[in-house]
Amino acid sequence: MPLFFLHPHVVPSLSLSLPPPSLYIYISVCIAEYISSRAEGKKEKMVEKVIAKWNCSGRVVEGPTNPMVTPLLTDLYQFTMAYAYWKANKHQERAVFDLYFRKNPFGGEYTVFAGLEECIRLIANFKFTEDEISFIREILPGSCEDGFFDYLRGLDCSEVQVYAIAEGSVVFPKVPLLRIEGPIAVAQLLETPLVNLVNFASLVATNAARHRFVAGKSKQLLEFGLRRAQGPDGGISASKYCYLGGFDATSNVAAGKLFGIPLRGTHSHAFVSSYMSPDEIIDKSLQSADGSSSCEDFVSLVQTWINKFQLSNSLRGIFGETNQSELAAFTSYALAFPRSFLALVDTYDVMRSGIPNFCAVALALNDLGYKAVGIRLDSGDLAYLSCEARKFFSAVEKEFGVPGFGKTGITASNDLNEETLDALNKQGHEVDSYGIGTYLVTCYAQAALGCVFKLVEINNQPRIKLSEDVSKVSIPCKKRSYRLYGREGYPLVDIMTGGNEPSPKVGERILCRHPFNESKRAYVVPQKVEELLKCYWPGSSDEPREDLPPLKDIRDRCIKQLERMRPDHMRRLNPTPYKVSVSAKLYDFIHFLWLNEAPVGELQ
């Protein structure tokens, strides 16, 4: 009996990797649902659904990370259209939609595809609750027939198939990221949430990749954007997809827990100004790093270092007296975290107070066998201050014979973006890590990616969406897409073909045509051919399903793919566009259909 309380759509959300007991529970629930479904004579359907969910890979697809991602997270017109389709008995007609974008963001020539896993999670668990159905009934006109709501009640994605490019891939305009095949009414309901889930994910992952490109491989990149992000899961999504795009860590604890992203953070300005003077510190004792001895008065030990600095010929004169509130805060923080002491040094004055105070505490820690991690600069001229800090650290290393102290870490974090990173590189700096927030997570330079979802075929009839703006004309047909690689190992061109055309072959010359510009075409002899769209959701069909890899693997894929691109596509200034093409046959067909659909004007 209690089994019936565990609805199968609840079970998958119980844990990320189901341990064996959950598997048993899940199967029990399936059996329970199977028994109840048999009573309703829906046996076959039920078995299909169970197979679809507990798929070939033997893994259940969890629900969306954000519980607010439900089948209601869509535009009203998807429901009005669904009703109109249902009313015309057209809702089961098989449609093919392409999800793609038209232009790379940030003035660049590449995009990182992200958001696929969340799309599949939604699709795999797509089911209306009674409460949701009541609400839809409430918002549609009273004249809508009951049968439609029964239809919604039975709706899921078992008749839908989703083909997609692997998440974390480098992708280009016009090439479908996802191809959704299924009954037109369901496919349309999916439009808004899928576009939503891909748009920002891909945008912010691309932004992260671009920041990594400018910062260089050797720097640590930390995402610090939660407070400035567009809403709570604007923040959570940003943390996830910035990691995917090549960042090393986040400050966002919830994202760390949800996705296993490394976490970073130490203290703020408020922490510094919450202290008045070192006299406040009551428990002043600190054990040495190896536990062999104990310093009874760490506060005094720090003070002796301040005094030594003031007596030192090479350091004196940089500061008169350091801020005592700051010194107290640093000392207190070191007492709490002697092994990971990193201090924010710009609350009062970086060179006159923050740096000497940090060094005094760091050297006191050093006396006890601990190694300070470093400083964070959050204002001012970061290039200049990082160089000055480095000089001070080196001077301390030399003056007091502390090996390695010159290499103490320097993190910078004030309103950084691609441009400021580039400017820092040009000026010369000594920063080891960047904490990047606002500009990264809100994609300030371009706050939206224009993904679209276009009908390309219905009942095996290709469809085209025309527009006076050629870049907005859709490429019709259920297509296949390939990435062709050249002799040097770089991807040369993406090509789309009709679904039934033979695939391009290694070593065989193929004509690649610009989809809309007659004169732009090139022969390519690929050295490697990669089919881009794989099946990520087979519905109840028996097509094998691609696994949804862990975030870490998606990140690795992204980093590898970015490294494999020809450098001129990647540069910040005037990058070379990567070529996206169609086969000769598809080209002819597009233009045949175009002329067929466009009305002929009449000049008067």
Add this chain to the structure above:
Amino acid sequence: MPLFFLHPHVVPSLSLSLPPPSLYIYISVCIAEYISSRAEGKKEKMVEKVIAKWNCSGRVVEGPTNPMVTPLLTDLYQFTMAYAYWKANKHQERAVFDLYFRKNPFGGEYTVFAGLEECIRLIANFKFTEDEISFIREILPGSCEDGFFDYLRGLDCSEVQVYAIAEGSVVFPKVPLLRIEGPIAVAQLLETPLVNLVNFASLVATNAARHRFVAGKSKQLLEFGLRRAQGPDGGISASKYCYLGGFDATSNVAAGKLFGIPLRGTHSHAFVSSYMSPDEIIDKSLQSADGSSSCEDFVSLVQTWINKFQLSNSLRGIFGETNQSELAAFTSYALAFPRSFLALVDTYDVMRSGIPNFCAVALALNDLGYKAVGIRLDSGDLAYLSCEARKFFSAVEKEFGVPGFGKTGITASNDLNEETLDALNKQGHEVDSYGIGTYLVTCYAQAALGCVFKLVEINNQPRIKLSEDVSKVSIPCKKRSYRLYGREGYPLVDIMTGGNEPSPKVGERILCRHPFNESKRAYVVPQKVEELLKCYWPGSSDEPREDLPPLKDIRDRCIKQLERMRPDHMRRLNPTPYKVSVSAKLYDFIHFLWLNEAPVGELQ
């Protein structure tokens, strides 16, 4: 016994307005928890907590709308600081933080404050789960002491007080939107989520208000941004706060359900291109509006209208033949929604196909006593096309004697923003409603508002945060703020005073000083004095708590406040800055503290 399964933190999320039975359950749970707490000897504490939650207003504060808003939705450094405070036995020290922004967004001189309710929902339900505590233990160094985690286990916001400006108010830089008072460790943990919840909410509400300002009061404003928003609740938050800022409706069904926002939407281009020809339509019958008769072949009725257009002298020549796929789609949609027929007319060609097809269907509906709602334009020159469409509608009204047809609604929706609305106004247009998406919901013109959270007092000691950039210097002290109104009823100036200063009085002259610019000051004789900060969360204190009004009321407040502003603060081009000031006493104190904290330089 079953009562124990209903944890009180679960109960509040059961429904938005608790019906009486839930109240009984809630009280039972409180009693149950009270009994169990008595066993642990925490009686007084428990009673306090129950009072704090089931507050003077007699209403429980629900949990955050987005279940992902938990105490973990914060930066790691809030936890490392909390540990350092705890370790130094400083965590219970009473701190005062101000949450404010430094600069109005979008080049304007005003901001709409939003996000308060979600902040209070978080605060009222702030409690770590065991799972969350385990995770925090995992990410902090192993050396952190157990006592800290026990402390976290007992943590809630019963010792916190929150004062805030009413949500939906027009607000200005530097004036605290929220003042958080409480133990420093808890207040710091709240920093990131509160800033997150206020930042985007206020930004997008302000953006909506600005769009409304340009569009004018008489236009319908529809938010259509879900698919382009920054993540799922980027979309949901945008829908909520655009409504707050003066929009009329959203396309986002989930937001409609969550917040009771009116919903709008009809069909997409894909719906149009999913049809091939009117022959597809099988069920062609349509009852008349009054139910008195039935048209057996609505498809033919539509066709007769197309024929009439082609024979008409005043209309012919505008088009040769309309697209049959489009005509089929419109007809089918009208059969499903005869009372709310609104057609997207730009799939093939607005004037040659979309408009005549729409009119044929609309007039066929008219024959049966229905009134078509209108058209939507989603591409091309919206000013020109709306005028041409209006002309066609008027010609139809005249030619066929259909009263009111000339006033058929025109909605426009392609990549609109403040600038394009302004340009449309300048060109002259016939648009009645705007559907606005990308630029509105992502705040494309400025994707982030820079709210900050600054320590202004600890243990009754005022604190200041210095910066080389004067605009970043914080205003110390636990303050009170007032809005002073002039003779014409407009707000004149906001003034901050020390907490113990007497409040400004109506008719009494008061000196208002710029906080940092010595020479900028003015005497004001207020005609009305409004205290801005009210108590929205008293914790376990017995201070009366402001109600959290329904969204509709917040929206009304916003609209009223915007209307009450002096027009020169509101204009798009070179608006006059609204004055924000401090009292003479506070001015002196700020500068005393500043000199006290800033190190004196030494020139060499």
